[in-house]
Amino acid sequence: MSLQGAAGPEELIFYVNGRKIIEKNADPEQMLLSYLRKRLRLTGTKYGCGGGGCGACTVMISTYEPALKKIRHYSANACLLPICSLYGAAVTTVEGVGSTKTRVHPVQERLAKCHGSQCGFCTPGMVMSIYTLLRNHPEPTSEQMIAALAGNLCRCTGYRPILDACKTFCKESICCQRKTNEKCCLDQEDDPFDKEEKVSTRLFSTDEFQPLDPTQELIFPPELMRMAENEPKRTLFFHGERMTWISPVSFDELLDLKAAYPKAPLLVGNTSVGPEMKFRGVFHPIVIAPARIPDLNMVKCTDDGLTLGAACSLSLVKDILTNAMAEFPEEKTKVFSAVLQQLRTLGGEQIRNIASLGGNIISRKSTSDLNPILAASNCMLNLASRGRKRQIPLSDIFADGVGNNTVTPEEILVSVHIPHSRKGEYVSAFRQAPRRENALPVTNAGMRVLFEEGTDTIKDLSIFYGGAVSTTVCAKQTCRTLIGRHWNKQMLDEACRLVLKEIALPGSDNGEKVDYKKTLIVSFFYRFFLEVSQSLKTMDPCHYPGIPMEYRSVLQDFKTKMPQSIQIYQDTELSQSPQDPVGRPIMHQSGIKHATGEAVYVDDLPSVDGELFLAVVTSSRAHAKIVSIDTSEALKGPGVFDIVTAQDVPATNEFYYSDDPEIIFARNKVICVGQIVCAVVADSDDHAKQAAAKVKIGYEVLEPVILTIEEAIQHNSFFEPKRKLEQGNVDQAFETVDNIIEGEIHIGGQEHFYIETQSVLVVPKGEDNEMDVYVSTQHPAIIQEMVAASLGVPANRIMCHVKRVGGAFGGKLLKAGLLASVAAVAANKTSRAVRLILSRGDDMLITGGRHPFIGKYKVGFMNDGRIRAVDAKYYINGGCTPDESVLVAEVSLLKMDNAYKIPNLRCWAYACKTNLPSNTAFRGFGFPQSALVTETWITGVADKIGLSPEKIREINMYKENEQTHFKQKLDPQNLIRCWNECMEKSAYYSRKTAVNEFNIQNHWKKKGIAIVPMKFPFGLGTRYLSQAAALVHIYTDGSVLLTHGGIEMGQGIHTKMIQVASRELNIPMSCIHFCETSTTTVPNACASVGSAGTDVNGMAVKDACQTLLKRLQPIINKNPKGTWNDWIKEAFEQSVSLSATGYFRGYNENMDWEKGEGQPFTYFLYGAACSEIEINCLTGDHKNLRTDIVMDIGCSINPAVDIGQIEGAFVQGIGLYTMEELKYSPEGVLCTRGPDQYKIPAVCDIPEQLSVSLLSSSQNPYAIYASKGIGEAGLFLGCSVFFALRDAITRVRNERGLKKTFALNSPLTAEQIRASCADDFTEMMANNESASSTPQTTSV
């Protein structure tokens, strides 16, 4: 078959938000996301990862099925949808759902009003997932709602407020079950917890919500219906710049095409081919899209099972199997049930909606969740090629152990036959993934056993594993050997031994340790053994005893439930004017715009005439001399305009903020993988990226290559200065203590994973070297300074603008400055506007994150639990440039005491200089690591003397007015209040008893509970870093324009500042507008960091407003009954200036490191968190059951925003301490470069019950309106989950008589939990020779 003759341009017809689109030049390489954003200028749909992993790009697709006369609505990731796949479809984006110009949809309204958006970048995706669900189920169940959000990530909110909004649409009410006083959270009435204080639990009022009216939705375009029904179907051809798309309509044609182009993939969902092309450089000149062919969409019910077309989506398969479960007797549906089990957690809903059954089977030979269970269940594949049809068992595909025989390139998988199960047959599927939902498995399995009738004698056995090696594998020998054996303990022992021998695991390529996979392999079989044993008992209780009671709970997998939550805060005084918004839970000022997609981020700015796109070229070596840069091939690429290197930097390429420089472009050598060497500018993002991939850099490797902290110590490679703090007499104290423990903990780094990647648009203004820089940063002043210095122009030529930032968490400071400089140098060279939007992979590779950390400690204590002496050393992996590593090390020292008084203390901190990308600020700034070390030795002390950790915490907690280890005074009253309140609210002791009970009754599942206190010092160490300014204009119509130096990155600072201005000027918030933060309005603003934004800018705003009010006072006095507008008009007529700046000099903070004393902090926040978890000892999986947080944050200016910060930070902390794992290759290449490899918490990870209480009656004389800065503190409380896990592991180990002390590192992943719950299975690994293979990743 030839493409000639069929080459005429085809029109692609589809609809977007009710508007017909006719695309004459549809390019098969173009995804819907870029088409919407760049072509249609619908920028509400966001880019977060490009690989289907984050859900930021979620849209709704609607198609019409003429045979069924049914419209199907489903959510999908626009980043993976080729536009060519949309022929005849209707797309709805967030703009089509509702807008402030037309009507805000109830989903948008409720998400905003329930405070479900912070930075707002994930919000349109959330809206679309919820909206699509409601289109299909206007009154969904909470399970449906939770499932709909499994594919959407949010890095800010911790999901609770999003789920609050969701609950308002659900059929059943989800009650908090806190029946104190017979009231519950859904009553949305004031909470009765605290009788003395007037407290509230009402963060929003459902009375304000518009009802959901399904009749108001956009209808499916009638024209598309007509097209589907009447238009004769014909083959579609779309020719792009490099690729041709062929969509045949007949089966024969498909076979011809596949015969003619055997290498061309059959593209259905593009969820496998798409990521391969984007991220692994695979290219296909021709793709064949078979989705319209009826044979591939068939659903046939036969006597012995179901036959499903290979192009059926996984969602459709799920629905069909669910229906079949209801239709057939249980005996026949065991295979269906096992397949469904896997489908529930496979990908997110967006993925399942488009990914096909055939695609999963054919493409995912190792990590397919379906292949092991389908193969074990004897599923058959119906294959066809020109002139040949055949049926083979799926298991045949994997027979050769490499998974690539049997199906020939010309062959098409037409359909899959899934058989009924038979009498005496048992089928199960298992999986363990780094995150329970939306994560590829580490290992999975499908198992089936058939017994001789009425016996437990094995007649047939089938065991398949996935994820273990490069393909799905069958434990064939094992199965064969066990035929004829009874289902008993002897069989189990032999099976485990055989299976381990048979499934030979090489070193794995994605970093999971081989031991873990092997443990899972046997643990899964054991779980199958238990399940079947129990089923045999049900069949014949007289013959088969089943399994012990305490083993049964492990047969239930953890399920995600709609969480229950409660938030408690102190209400405003009754005497406070109703117009005064301070202290009230005001919605984020951009909330509605977040939800409608109207909020503008850098990449949403319209393109500037002649604009160029920039793609960076980064180093692939950790330490090497650059021998050559060959740009010749790249320059020949289509649309390429220029290539920019260090030679093009007019002035500063290296910035010396300390001894070692921060570098824009590598000049002669590279010092980490991911360092920017040069950049390509082209007419489109794709062209720039394609050309960047063609730049060839020659290297000569330099020694040494230092990657890990240990290597840095070995090579004495540190950033200076090293810091030390000492108090008391440590050596003497060690001589007098009863006990000493020594230990070490390794805390892995953390990726910021702000959902908006680093973005900058530089626009040269054409005269006087002026440039506008629109950038996603927390620190516009440093961007201005670095851009000006790199170009050699005064700072007054560089205007830096920040409207809002899609999350930052410390990651958009210096790194954003370097990237802005790259773009500015390119703009300067080309005299064109330049846009640089980092891809998720580049962002993760280049920009560093939280510092990996090693804490070594020696602790001396008495038998009664009093800690007398601590000697600690902290090493942080700073990476290749200083950034703020020394400061992070300092802060880790200053905050290491957490909540404890340690009379004799010596601690050191070292910032290691390595050949990794430079690490930087991250929420908490060293505290989350050093305080985790402290809490670790607290539990070590408890273990040693047999007291509980909470007792040791209480004994050593600051108790009265005391001094820290650097002689700063503190009053710990509120620390103790938080602790006591948290104890009480969590009902700690009674729950601990319940946990003990549970653990006695359950062998393979265990619970753990822990309560952790927190003292979080607030301050930036020096006065000048906390100065702030504001500028307030009043216009003659009375409206007010407010600006200040703070950056809106989700923490609601502008909302709070408007609240402040509203109170000060005594006008409604609606009269006050905030436009942008800019270096043109507020110069030299300090970075928005260290939880200080509201504190310092609030003071400046207050100052400016008071200045204005002072000027207005004579006019007001003269006309006290006048209105605001009267006074303003009068003031203007009297020539009174209506514009004022406000200023705050900063806090008087200082630290003398020579003396080791000072006042680096202004005040302290306090808190406590109690968490309870449950673990599955066989897999290492865990579930967060409940967390209670009590926080002292002074008088909250906005409880909704502040509670949002606490919860969001807490969930980020859960990520840091239990899930998020960065993996580097031994060569220093970051392997985890996207949401597919790096797992941040998703909806399934938040506690089933979550309560946050703000401590009442707390005053803070140092900050605006007695509030406290809250952005960072909550993150550390995530470690209560870490210690609850530790508690559960301890109980397992105690029960099994294992040695008392054991070390746990962070993150405490499933792998580590499993390894720590040592048992016969882990023992087998220890005895297994092949277990000690070389790790493929390096712990840095």
Ligand SMILES: Cc1cc2nc3c(=O)[nH]c(=O)nc-3n(C[C@H](O)[C@H](O)[C@H](O)COP(=O)(O)OP(=O)(O)OC[C@H]3O[C@@H](n4cnc5c(N)ncnc54)[C@H](O)[C@@H]3O)c2cc1C
């Ligand atoms: C974010 C994300 C999360 C995921 N999570 C999981 C998970 O948890 N578990 C899991 O198992 N999988 C997971 N996947 C993988 C996903 O299930 C598969 O990519 C998907 O099923 C492939 O189907 P597709 O239609 O998209 O394939 P496509 O990408 O369209 O095609 C894939 C390949 O299959 C071939 N192919 C497709 N149909 C046929 C046919 N009928 N005959 C012959 N060859 C055919 C094509 O030629 C092509 O080579 C995930 C994928 C993504 C992107």
Ligand code: FES
């Ligand atoms: S951008 Fe599409 S899923 Fe992340």
Ligand code: FES
């Ligand atoms: S609000 Fe969800 S990512 Fe920021």
